Amino acid sequence: MIVVEHLTKRFGRVTAVDDLSFQVRPGLVTGFLGPNGAGKSTTMRMILGLDRPTAGRITVNGRRFVDQAAPLHEIGSLLEARAVHPGRSARNHLLALAATTGVPTRRVDEVLDIVGLTSVARQRAGAFSLGMGQRLGIAGALLADPEVVMLDEPANGLDPEGIVWIRELLQGLAREGRTVFVSSHLISEMALTAEHLVIVGRGRLIADLPVSELTGTSDRVTVRSPRAGDLAALLIDRGITVTSVSTDQLEVTGLPVEEIGRRAFDGGIMLHTLTPHSISLEQAFIDLTHDSVQYAPTEVSTRTVAA
Amino acid sequence: MSSILSDELAAVDAPGPADGPAPRPSVLALTFRGILRAEWIKLRTVRSTRMTCFAALVAVIGLGALAAAVSAGDITAPEGPRHAGGFGSATDPTAISLSGVLLAQLIVAVIGVLAVTNEYGTGMIRAYFAAVPTRLPLLWAKAIVVAVVVTAGSLIAAVVAFLVGQSVLGSGVDLGDPGVVRAVLGAALYLGVISVLGVAVGALLRHTAGSVAVLFATLLIIPQLLVAILPGDWSTAITPYLPSNAGSALMTVSGSDTLLAPAAGAAVLAGWVGLLLVGAAWRMRTTDA
Numbered sequence: 001m002i003v004v005e006h007l008t009k010r011f012g013r014v015t016a017v018d019d020l021s022f023q024v025r026p027g028l029v030t031g032f033l034g035p036n037g038a039g040k041s042t043t044m045r046m047i048l049g050l051d052r053p054t055a056g057r058i059t060v061n062g063r064r065f066v067d068q069a070a071p072l073h074e075i076g077s078l079l080e081a082r083a084v085h086p087g088r089s090a091r092n093h094l095l096a097l098a099a100t101t102g103v104p105t106r107r108v109d110e111v112l113d114i115v116g117l118t119s120v121a122r123q124r125a126g127a128f129s130l131g132m133g134q135r136l137g138i139a140g141a142l143l144a145d146p147e148v149v150m151l152d153e154p155a156n157g158l159d160p161e162g163i164v165w166i167r168e169l170l171q172g173l174a175r176e177g178r179t180v181f182v183s184s185h186l187i188s189e190m191a192l193t194a195e196h197l198v199i200v201g202r203g204r205l206i207a208d209l210p211v212s213e214l215t216g217t218s219d220r221v222t223v224r225s226p227r228a229g230d231l232a233a234l235l236i237d238r239g240i241t242v243t244s245v246s247t248d249q250l251e252v253t254g255l256p257v258e259e260i261g262r263r264a265f266d267g268g269i270m271l272h273t274l275t276p277h278s279i280s281l282e283q284a285f286i287d288l289t290h291d292s293v294q295y296a297p298t299e300v301s302t303r304t305v306a307a
Numbered sequence: 308m309s310s311i312l313s314d315e316l317a318a319v320d321a322p323g324p325a326d327g328p329a330p331r332p333s334v335l336a337l338t339f340r341g342i343l344r345a346e347w348i349k350l351r352t353v354r355s356t357r358m359t360c361f362a363a364l365v366a367v368i369g370l371g372a373l374a375a376a377v378s379a380g381d382i383t384a385p386e387g388p389r390h391a392g393g394f395g396s397a398t399d400p401t402a403i404s405l406s407g408v409l410l411a412q413l414i415v416a417v418i419g420v421l422a423v424t425n426e427y428g429t430g431m432i433r434a435y436f437a438a439v440p441t442r443l444p445l446l447w448a449k450a451i452v453v454a455v456v457v458t459a460g461s462l463i464a465a466v467v468a469f470l471v472g473q474s475v476l477g478s479g480v481d482l483g484d485p486g487v488v489r490a491v492l493g494a495a496l497y498l499g500v501i502s503v504l505g506v507a508v509g510a511l512l513r514h515t516a517g518s519v520a521v522l523f524a525t526l527l528i529i530p531q532l533l534v535a536i537l538p539g540d541w542s543t544a545i546t547p548y549l550p551s552n553a554g555s556a557l558m559t560v561s562g563s564d565t566l567l568a569p570a571a572g573a574a575v576l577a578g579w580v581g582l583l584l585v586g587a588a589w590r591m592r593t594t595d596a
């Protein structure tokens with residue numbers, strides 16, 4: 001469990017993270033999404049105590065991170081792939097990290113096996129490909145059997161097979177009741193991996209919602225009817241937008257097709273077309289993050305509460 | 308058990324496994340002993356450590372023997388002052404045999420610097436800060452491990468250099484003579500201290516090239532420069548307190564009026580390293596990694 005409250009980080013005049021609050025719960029994969037420079041890495045660095053917050057509070061499993069008896073056991077993390085001395089072998093790299101917290105050698109060999117690096121464990125890490133470096137970083141994150149697993153863009157540099165592998169790994173960890181927090185700027189990948197999303201833009205929280213809602217809320221429906229005007233009157237309601245495209249055509253957002261069809265039937269209105277356009281996840285994501293740039297801060301936080 | 312992670316690991320504060328014959332949980336906790344072990348593993352598993360340690364040994368023994376040979380008249384010295392700004396005096400046989408320290412100090416300074424800057428350069432330091440969020444134990448452990456390794460290696464090198472040097476010189480001085488053991492130990496301690504100075508400067512600057520440049524300047528260039536530009540009495544008042552000259556005081560048997568007494572030299576060295584370590588600790592604690 002990670003609890004972030006009113007977190008702010010300024011670098012000089014740049015506000016990288018701006019009054020950000022969210023929780024990452026155990027038992028599911030939470031995706032941390034946002035465009036480049038949104039403040040994802042900075043937030044993760046603050047969770048680990050690497051950057052000092054300008055304001056705000058973070059607890060990991062109920063305690064401040066510096067107060068943990070075995071920090072590596074509370075949070076296993078990967079922030080930078082290939083953060084390894086190029087001349088040291090993968091196994092020695094992990095042995096040294098393991099030693100700090102008393103993780104036995106047997107466990108080092110176990111995580112090497114989990115990430116599939118056993119055969120190259122004694123080779124210089126400098127010779128590793130980007131994907132192998134990423135796997136070594138993940139091995140380091142799993143080393144001390146952590147309650148929370150936090151990975152910054154773990155899919156970077158992995159081949160398609162590797163991406164499927166990490167997806168299954170993360171979901172498996174969540175099933176074991178662990179807290180899994182993974183950043184990405186690829187919504188399509190996150191939609192397959194995560195159950196819950198925390199979306200940020202320009203350091204602010206844009207949305208904190210289950211993946212299913214992100215797809216649900218973005219549906220737009222095209223309706224054609226000879227009595228389009230009468231139909232519009234039946235559909236219009238709070239939170240529903242009805243746009244008249246031509247005399248016999250409407251664009252409706254905020255209502256599922258089934259409901260539109262039912263209301264038309266109840267009103268005795270004949271329909272010629274009823275077409276849902278499920279906006280792609282990418283589009284939903286772009287719309288959301290695009291909004292954050294345009295909306296004033298107060299409106300952004302209203303949206304947040306609504307979501 | 309089909310858990311992705313180990314069922315056998317448990318932190319001190321975690322409840323034991325609820326079911327089944329519990330495997331003996333190995334207790335996970337961050338300890339200073341563990342951090343020391345980690346630093347020792349890191350130091351010995353890169354080739355640059357082995358190479359620099361070997362180079363330091365060769366420097367102490369080889370240059371010591373060479374200086375002894377020059378002094379004994381077996382080899383003709385080039386024109387010019389033989390020990391300008393360096394260690395030892397032309398007349399102290401012990402100091403002559405230990406003059407390889409002049410070069411070795413630069414090598415051990417680099418060992419100390421690299422132990423820190425390599426980790427900043429690769430980003431590995433951040434993985435360690437995540438494991439040791441209070442950070443400073445990492446600095447202390449690094450300083451201790453580097454100091455122990457360098458001092459131990461230097462002691463062996465200094466004893467060998469002394470024995471070889473005296474036999475080349477035919478001086479008749481041996482380890483039992485007054486002040487000799489202190490000088491040989493002093494050489495080893497001095498190199499240990501300089502390696503810690505390397506750790507401290509590395510942690511202050513976080514970059515290899517800058518740290519190495521600062522240390523070279525401090526150990527080699529500044530002492531000579533001060534002698535050259537300061538009025539004579541200023542120079543005699545200030546230069547003995549420079550780290551390299553304080554180290555010289557430890558290694559010379561027949562004292563000299565340009566050097567401090569051995570105990571004072573040791574105190575001055577301790578002061579330098581203490582000051583820089585405090586600075587390094589402050590920077591490590593307060594600056595974002």
Ligand SMILES: Nc1ncnc2c1ncn2[C@@H]1O[C@H](COP(=O)(O)OP(=O)(O)OP(=O)(O)O)[C@@H](O)[C@H]1O
Nearest residue numbers: 011014016034035036037038039040041042043185
């Ligand atoms: N050390 C620093 N000094 C100054 N500015 C910084 C620093 N670190 C981050 N920033 C700024 O903070 C903002 C957020 O950066 P951050 O790396 O957290 O974004 P991100 O969401 O991880 O982006 P990406 O998807 O590209 O990884 C950026 O504008 C970045 O330029």
Ligand SMILES: [Mg+2]
Nearest residue numbers: 040041042152
């Ligand atoms: Mg990032």
